[in-house]
Amino acid sequence: MTNEQFQELVINHLKALTNEVKEIKSNQHKLELHIETEVTDKIRSLYEFREVQANVNERILAALDRIESKVETHDIQISILDKTKSNKRKVK
Numbered sequence: 551m552t553n554e555q556f557q558e559l560v561i562n563h564l565k566a567l568t569n570e571v572k573e574i575k576s577n578q579h580k581l582e583l584h585i586e587t588e589v590t591d592k593i594r595s596l597y598e599f600r601e602v603q604a605n606v607n608e609r610i611l612a613a614l615d616r617i618e619s620k621v622e623t624h625d626i627q628i629s630i631l632d633k634t635k636s637n638k639r640k641v642k
Contacts, residue, residue, distance in 0.1 A: 594617075
């Protein structure tokens with residue numbers, strides 16, 4: 551093999567490697583875009599879910615507040631009834 555043939559072989563090999571590197575970079579860029587899009591979509595979905603969950607939590611807390619008010623009212627009524635009942639027993 552002559553020096554010129556060797557140089558041509560090396561040049562051809564370098565061209566092939568350069569093309570492979572370009573293809574790898576291109577594929578890497580496509581993969582990065584795909585991952586970025588996928589992650590962005592998932593983050594957006596999480597924020598939307600968080601908003602929905604916050605609304606559900608607000609409704610639940612409001613319902614609990616109403617229930618708590620009713621229970622407090624019932625406790626007061628029961629206490630009054632118990633006192634009235636015990637006073638009637640003392641009178642007898």
